Amino acid sequence: MLDRELKKGSAELLILSLLEAQPRHGYDLSKLIEARSGGVLTFRVASLYPLLYRLEKRGWIQGRWIEKAGLRRRRYYKLTSVGANVLASQRDTWKEFAQAISRIAGLESV
Amino acid sequence: MLDRELKKGSAELLILSLLEAQPRHGYDLSKLIEARSGGVLTFRVASLYPLLYRLEKRGWIQGRWIEKAGLRRRRYYKLTSVGANVLASQRDTWKEFAQAISRIAGLESV
DNA sequence: ACTTTATGTATCGCATAGCGACATATTGCT
C-alpha cells in the first residue's frame, strides 16, 4: 500500500464483508485481505485487533475463543444481524464514494 | 458524507484532478467538489486550505494572488509538471485500491 | 542444537488529516 491514509474508513467494510461468508479469526483475516488484494491491501495487527474490538463492542460482530490441541487459541468472529445491516449500508456508501471520486478525478468506471 | 475517515487520502487526487483542466482558487475548488459529486463529497475550508499549502510546499501546485476590482483577493493554484506526474501516479493507486476493495467486499466493478 | 519462519493475540505511542467553530474582510441585496 502506498498511501496509508487512503485506507482509513475502508477497513470496516473489508472485515464485515469477509465475515459475511463465514466466521474467521484475526490472523486469518489479515492474511486473507493481503492475498485477495494481491498485496495491494495489508492490515497490520496493530490496526486489525483494535478494529475487531471496536466492531464487537458496537455489536456488529461476535467473537468467541476456540481452543484445539496442537493449535494456539484463536478468537473467531462472526457477523451479527446488526452487522449485516451495517454492511449493506457501508457497501452503498462505498459505491457512492468511489463513483464520486472516479467522476471528479476523471476515471472510467474504475 | 457519512464517513469522514473514508475521505482521507483521496483529497489530493481530487484537487490535483480539478487543477489539471485549469487554475482555480480554494473556494472555487470547495464548491466544485460538492457540486460535481452531487453533495456526496464536501471539503471544508479547515481541510482544504491546509491541504493546498501542503501541495504547494511539495511543489505539486503553484499559487499566485489575483486581485481584481470588485472582487476579494483570490489565490489561484495551477498544476505543476511535477504535480502532473504525481497525479498520474495517484490515479493508478486509486484504481488499484478501489478495485481491491470492490473485489474483497463483493461489489461489481463499482 | 540452534535459528528462522509461521502462527496467533496483544498494546504503546506516534503521525496524519478532516473538520466544527471561530475569525476577518469585501461586496451586493433588501
Added chain:
DNA sequence: AGCAATATGTCGCTATGCGATACATAAAGT
C-alpha cells in the same frame, strides 16, 4: 442597518493505521 455570499485563514479535537515490541507454540531449515 442587517444579512447572505464570497474568500481566506487557524485552533484544537478526533479517529485510525501502524512501527515497534511483547509473549507463546510449532514446524522447517541449517
